[in-house]
Every structure is written in structure tokens, then in C-alpha cells.
Amino acid sequence: MAWTLNKGKCMKCGGCVAVCPFQALELVDFPEVDNRCTSCKICEWTCPVRAITVDK
């Protein structure tokens, strides 16, 4: 599992947190991921600036 955030793009809006079905994300300044992430990619598709990349 590889969840990566481009901090240069991220606006810290927390949109990824809102749509994560597994509560794997939390907005702590920048969003942070924990081991509940299943690499479903919903946060990647939702991010308004595509700052997140998830590799399965």
C-alpha cells in the first residue's frame, strides 16, 4: 500500500477525510493516513487538486 500526498498541491481542505469509508484519514495540519487504508483510491478521485496518489 502506498498513499502519498503532494504537499505542494494540498490545500489542507480535508475533503479526503470526508469521503474515506474506512476512517483511515485524519486532518492533522496536512491529512495523514493510518493502517485502516485499503487503497480504495476514493480520496485520490475526490481531491479537488489531485494531490493524493494511491498505488495498489
Place this chain on the structure above:
Amino acid sequence: MSENFDVIIVGAGPAGSCAARKMAEAGLSVMVYDRRAELGTPVRCGEGINGNAEEVIGNIPHRAICARIIGGRIYAPNGRMLEADVTKTGQKGGYVLDRKVFDKWLAREAARAGAFIQANTLVTDLLIENGRIAGVRGKRWGDPFEAKAKVVVCATGAESRLGAQSGLKTHCSMQLVDTCIQYEMSDIDIEGQSDWEKFLHIWVGNKLAPRGYYWVFPKGDRSANVGIGIVPSNEREKSALYYHEKFLDSHPGLRNGRILEVKGGVVPVGGLMQDMVVDNFVLCGEAAHHVNAIHGGGIKEAIFSGRIAADVIIDCMQRNDLSKSALSMFNLRWWEERGRRLRSVEKVREVFEKMTDDDFNMLADAITAEDVFDLARGEKLSVLAKALMKKPGLLGLARHLL
């Protein structure tokens, strides 16, 4: 200060502050925590509000109002414009707010009523004792803290996972959100319109804003919130930012504007919940998806939601019963006062989402901007249904409304 309250509210946005004010006025001890160092910022919002919200919260101070709006201009994909000036029919019109001032004003009103408010305090967990929610845990100045309350109100907005700890299904389905990006811009114009600053501007069309819309909300002195919200898709290569920039490129009056602020966000536009309470816990505002699914506006809904939550909690405190069954009055009252209407709005959205650009062009010939405003209030769905029935292929959508 005692770390024990009647009520802890997480989030000092419109829902949290309005709930806090009402409960403090009723004599409850109320603490509001907010993770942000400055309330009201960052803004994740177009900042528009209907003036009739003042009937509930009182007069909004002038310093919180950037611009007064008399109506809207809606643009179909083929460029046809629908205009409504609501002040002609005696309505109040609306405002584009400065949320940084507005949110602090609401918080100050709550404080004046006696509520405690603490910014820069991150609530990370619900505190569970004997299997019941007994307060919250979090970090203040980097140090862990714990505070207890008889009831916790979660008014965090959608971008928090705190609410999910209650066991309620709070996360937003990807199909039921708008992913948004907005610039606050100065030195802009809408070509060919000398009076553009009096109106909210909405462009619809699947090419420019797939299953969403593009907006310009004036903030006075040739400045505005300029943004886009679209439904996320796993099939689409491009981000909301891409569509935003593309729209600016095709509108020189906007493109030449100066970018003063960049904001992003994800707004729930559907997924209304039947159940928003558990023992000692109430979910309200955007955290409970209390947003208008047509325009994505959440300020007014948050205010209603927070105030209904406050009413119910005040009543439950008097009866000394904060069980799920007692707090369920919130579900009943919210659905009665706001939910039924928002569900109708959601139905209209479900129809809009299935329409092609040709359908929108056809619709723009068949209905007025006033009709669109009614639809966005969840009213007169039959007008839309009647217009859709004119095209055989849209009968199914018409039926969905009736």
C-alpha cells in the same frame, strides 16, 4: 476552569456556535472546541446566504457582509441566461458574507450568552466510560487533555472522522459530494454586464462542470468568489482545478483577475441521515450532511440544525434523560422542519445529474429563474416535472419527481 460541562460542542462554525448560544441562554454550561487557530478560517465556502436567515439569527453585522445580492443569473450550456431579481417580488435578497468575520460574530454571540469557546484545540476522540460517550479527548497546545460532558454535539463539518466514532455512518459517499475549488479574486468583470455585482452567477453544463456548476459570487468592489463544484469520478482524468482553470481561460474578464485566496473543499450534497443521535451524542450541521444539495449552501442549514439540536438537548437536560431514545426527538424535529424539504431538493439534484447539456438547454426555454429558485428550496417540483414531460426521453426523470 472546570473540565466538566453540561454540553461539549466540537466545532465553532455556524452549527456549533448557534447551538452553543441557545443552550447557554437556557443556562446550560457549554464548551465549544475548535481545531482551528482562527475561527472562520480557512474558508471552505462560497459565502452566500439568503437574507431571511436573519429572521433566525438576528441582524448580521455590516462588517460581516461583503455584498448585497438582489437575485441570480443562471446560464444554460448554450449561453441562454435566466435572470431573477427577487427583490421585485418583495423578498429580501441575500448576502455574500465574509465568513471570517461572520463565524467570529456567531461565536461571540455564543460567548456573550455564557458559552466557553476554545480555539486551537483538536478533539481527536470521544471519551467512552462504561460504554457511553462521556466527553472528549484531544490536544491543546500539543498536550493531551480530557473534558467531560453529559452530551457531546459533533458540529465538525464533513472533514472530520470524529463523528464516525459514535457508530453513526458519517462518511460521505463519493457519488454524493461535490469536490470544489474556489478563488477569491479582485479586479474582475463579467463581460457585457455593468450590473453583475448585484447577482449571483451560476453556469451549468456537463462540459464545463460535470454534474455540478460554476459560480461567481460577488464580494463588492469588483471582487468575487469564483469557483466550481463537480461530482468526483473514477473515470475522469481531470481534477476540479483543471475545469476551474479552463473556465477562467474562456472568460477574459475573470482570467485577468487577481487571485487573493485559494480555497478547496468537499461538500456533501445528499446522503441525508435518518438517525443522527446515539446515547449522549448528537451530530449536526455539515457533519450530518445538512447541506442544500442543489446549491451546496450549508450556512443556513447549519444554523437551523444547530438550533434544533440545542432545543432538543435543553429539553432532554430538563428531564435528565440524554439517552438515544430521548435525543431521537432531534431526528424527528430535524426531518419535520428541514429534512423533508432537503429531501425534495435532493430529488431535484438527482434529476439534474442525469440531464445532458441538450436537456438543460431545453429546460432553460421551459422554466424561469424564479422556478429554479423554488426548486432549490425544494418547492414546486411539479413545474420541473411538467417541463421534463415535454421531451419523451425525460419522462422517467419527471416521474422521479412526482
